[in-house]
Amino acid sequence: MATVTFDKATRIYPGTDKPAVDALDLAIEDGEFLVLVGPSGCGKSTSLRMLAGLEEVDGGAIRIGDRDVTHMPPKDRDIAMVFQNYALYPHMTVADNMGFALKIAGVSKDEIRRRVGDAAKLLDLTEYLDRKPKALSGGQRQRVAMGRAIVREPQVFLMDEPLSNLDAKLRVSTRTQIASLQRRLGITTVYVTHDQVEAMTMGDRVAVLNAGLLQQVDSPLGLYDKPSNVFVAGFIGSPAMNIATFDVKDGRATLGNADVAIPASIAAKVAEEGSDTVVLGFRPESLTPASSEETGGIPVLVDVVEELGSDAYVYGRPAGPAAEEQADRLRSDQIIARVEPRNAPQKGEKINFTVRQGSEHFFSVKTGERLEP
Amino acid sequence: MTTTQSPPRVSGDGGSPRRGGRRDRMPGVGAGEKAVGLINGGFLLLWGLITALPLLWAILSSFKTNGEFRVDPLGLPSGVQVDNFSRAWSAANIGQYFLNSVIVVSISLTLTMLFGAMGAYVLARYDFPGNRFLYYLFVGGLVLPVFLALVPMFFVVRNLGSLPVVGQFLGLNSYLSLALVYVAFSMPFTVFFLTAFFRTLPTSVAEAGIMDGCSHFSLFWKVMLPMARPGMISLALFNFLGHWNQYVLPLVIMQDGDKRVLAQGLGTLAATTGFRADWTALFAGLVIALLPVLIVYIVFQKQVQAGLTAGVLK
Numbered sequence: 001m002a003t004v005t006f007d008k009a010t011r012i013y014p015g016t017d018k019p020a021v022d023a024l025d026l027a028i029e030d031g032e033f034l035v036l037v038g039p040s041g042c043g044k045s046t047s048l049r050m051l052a053g054l055e056e057v058d059g060g061a062i063r064i065g066d067r068d069v070t071h072m073p074p075k076d077r078d079i080a081m082v083f084q085n086y087a088l089y090p091h092m093t094v095a096d097n098m099g100f101a102l103k104i105a106g107v108s109k110d111e112i113r114r115r116v117g118d119a120a121k122l123l124d125l126t127e128y129l130d131r132k133p134k135a136l137s138g139g140q141r142q143r144v145a146m147g148r149a150i151v152r153e154p155q156v157f158l159m160d161e162p163l164s165n166l167d168a169k170l171r172v173s174t175r176t177q178i179a180s181l182q183r184r185l186g187i188t189t190v191y192v193t194h195d196q197v198e199a200m201t202m203g204d205r206v207a208v209l210n211a212g213l214l215q216q217v218d219s220p221l222g223l224y225d226k227p228s229n230v231f232v233a234g235f236i237g238s239p240a241m242n243i244a245t246f247d248v249k250d251g252r253a254t255l256g257n258a259d260v261a262i263p264a265s266i267a268a269k270v271a272e273e274g275s276d277t278v279v280l281g282f283r284p285e286s287l288t289p290a291s292s293e294e295t296g297g298i299p300v301l302v303d304v305v306e307e308l309g310s311d312a313y314v315y316g317r318p319a320g321p322a323a324e325e326q327a328d329r330l331r332s333d334q335i336i337a338r339v340e341p342r343n344a345p346q347k348g349e350k351i352n353f354t355v356r357q358g359s360e361h362f363f364s365v366k367t368g369e370r371l372e373p
Numbered sequence: 374m375t376t377t378q379s380p381p382r383v384s385g386d387g388g389s390p391r392r393g394g395r396r397d398r399m400p401g402v403g404a405g406e407k408a409v410g411l412i413n414g415g416f417l418l419l420w421g422l423i424t425a426l427p428l429l430w431a432i433l434s435s436f437k438t439n440g441e442f443r444v445d446p447l448g449l450p451s452g453v454q455v456d457n458f459s460r461a462w463s464a465a466n467i468g469q470y471f472l473n474s475v476i477v478v479s480i481s482l483t484l485t486m487l488f489g490a491m492g493a494y495v496l497a498r499y500d501f502p503g504n505r506f507l508y509y510l511f512v513g514g515l516v517l518p519v520f521l522a523l524v525p526m527f528f529v530v531r532n533l534g535s536l537p538v539v540g541q542f543l544g545l546n547s548y549l550s551l552a553l554v555y556v557a558f559s560m561p562f563t564v565f566f567l568t569a570f571f572r573t574l575p576t577s578v579a580e581a582g583i584m585d586g587c588s589h590f591s592l593f594w595k596v597m598l599p600m601a602r603p604g605m606i607s608l609a610l611f612n613f614l615g616h617w618n619q620y621v622l623p624l625v626i627m628q629d630g631d632k633r634v635l636a637q638g639l640g641t642l643a644a645t646t647g648f649r650a651d652w653t654a655l656f657a658g659l660v661i662a663l664l665p666v667l668i669v670y671i672v673f674q675k676q677v678q679a680g681l682t683a684g685v686l687k
Binding site: 053054075080084085088090091100148 | 575578580582585586591596599600
């Protein structure tokens with residue numbers, strides 16, 4: 001078991017100027033489950049592969065524990081990796097697949113059999129040990145890939161989107177299995193995914209990357225409650241946060257007919273920036289339908305209502321005379337609001353939503369950084 | 374071929390696609406396609422007959438007596454004349470030639486597959502300056518006609534025999550020389566084919582091997598080569614047939630009577646039996662030469678198909 005440290009680690013692919021991973025600074029605790037998340041092409045897989053030793057490091061350093069592994073070959077790093085497509089050896093049985101690394105390392109046959117047996121028991125694979133991978137289902141293959149990593153008892157687990165080839169239901173159950181397995185083994189784990197729900201549910205901490213740059217590292221709730229910039233705010237949360245650029249005037253943020261009160265400190269900070277607009281974000285659950293006599297709020301024309309049983313979400317577009325301007329300034333195509341599931345509005349209805357006080361997120365128009373009231 | 378799915382049909386009564394009941398027609402198969410299918414089938418049948426009949430004739434003839442053969446060349450044999458085979462085997466020296474062929478082909482096939490696979494693997498999966506150049510150098514060999522190389526090859530092989538130490542194993546009339554010449558001539562296609570094949574193998578499996586602690590060598594031997602098995606088998610088969618049936622190259626190199634290979638032996642047999650009119654012994658010799666090829670085809674039929682449609686685990 002060990003810590004993992006990225007120290008300004010940089011990767012520039014040959015033939016490109018822009019780094020795929022740009023001076024990544026990240027310290028992962030011993031035994032921690034850290035999730036790297038971001039849109040495709042953000043550098044999360046590259047970061048993982050740099051740690052694995054499958055990708056060169058062009059600048060900075062990577063350390064596992066106290067060892068500098070920056071230019072060490074993968075086999076000397078004491079790590080194990082689970083690949084997205086599992087990368088099982090098709091010509092070997094499940095047992096041979098799981099024991100291959102030990103065999104290469106020259107571990108005795110009895111020891112290999114014992115460790116493979118233990119891992120198989122842990123993963124419920126005992127009856128499949130003599131099968132070839134092609135005779136297994138997707139979920140079983142995924143478990144074999146996990147088992148191959150577990151038998152090595154490495155210092156660090158690396159997982160590269162290990163659930164993305166499973167169907168939705170299996171993905172949810174495997175997700176919790178992996179998380180609980182990791183807690184039980186207590187092995188430091190770096191997990192890459194593009195699925196922010198996976199990131200939020202599995203990780204002790206989540207690191208959000210975009211365009212090769214680390215945006216924020218925090219606990220899942222920390223990211224959700226205090227996104228440090230507009231990108232994180234838009235990326236974390238499902239359905240996504242509503243984000244739009246509002247004009248600031250007289251202690252209120254307005255956009256056409258939409259009108260939200262803002263704290264004085266935010267107004268002051270916006271003025272300090274020399275700007276008269278602010279990026280305002282509010283999550284779907286922060287919106288409540290207003291009674292008609294209330295002033296302010298955000299008028300929304302309901303397009304679609306998603307009823308999930310426990311929740312209902314309204315997908316709508318800005319309504320009112322200035323709707324076009326509002327739509328232009330909105331970061332997404334629609335406004336999303338969570339409503340009472342047993343009392344959901346109808347398609348085509350017009351509703352005035354108000355933002356629950358204190359649940360707004362403010363970001364600077366100029367830098368995109370979070371403004372704390 | 375799927376026959377259970379039919380294209381959605383629009384009919385008056387609501388137009389839900391009917392399943393079961395009568396057998397659904399295959400989509401896109403009308404009268405015209407049927408005719409094409411018949412012509413195709415007929416053509417294939419004709420082709421099959423053209424290929425198989427002479428073969429059958431040769432096999433049947435090898436069981437006849439010379440008298441029977443002269444009177445009725447196309448008729449069925451009255452009994453099984455095993456004597457033809459023993460005459461061909463011993464008198465015409467086919468036994469020795471067969472053994473020579475086996476020795477040469479086993480050396481050449483092993484070396485071709487070994488070097489071919491190693492070369493192709495490196496060219497397919499390692500990036501280094503000159504990779505493309507080497508690859509095209511190999512593939513360039515494909516355009517070289519064997520006949521053009523015969524004379525220089527003769528001198529090269531003969532002179533190799535006068536090298537110190539290794540010369541005793543090389544030179545004319547040496548199994549190893551002939552095998553090496555076979556290797557040289559089959560390398561271009563082997564490398565060409567296997568490079569393409571190694572490229573199709575998933576990179577992630579190789580990476581998994583690296584993570585599991587493989588060195589370059591163990592990665593090749595324990596992971597990549599077993600995965601390339603379908604391609605290796607079909608190519609080994611292809612090379613086996615080529616080497617086994619080779620005539621021109623041994624004609625130049627194996628001049629000593631005892632070292633000749635089967636194809637040469639049959640040539641000699643054909644020439645001499647022509648005078649003695651021992652046709653059935655010639656056919657018996659032919660059948661002996663044919664058997665290994667036939668056996669290889671029958672045994673490895675599945676692998677040949679697998680090699681052509683080579684699939685790796687997704």
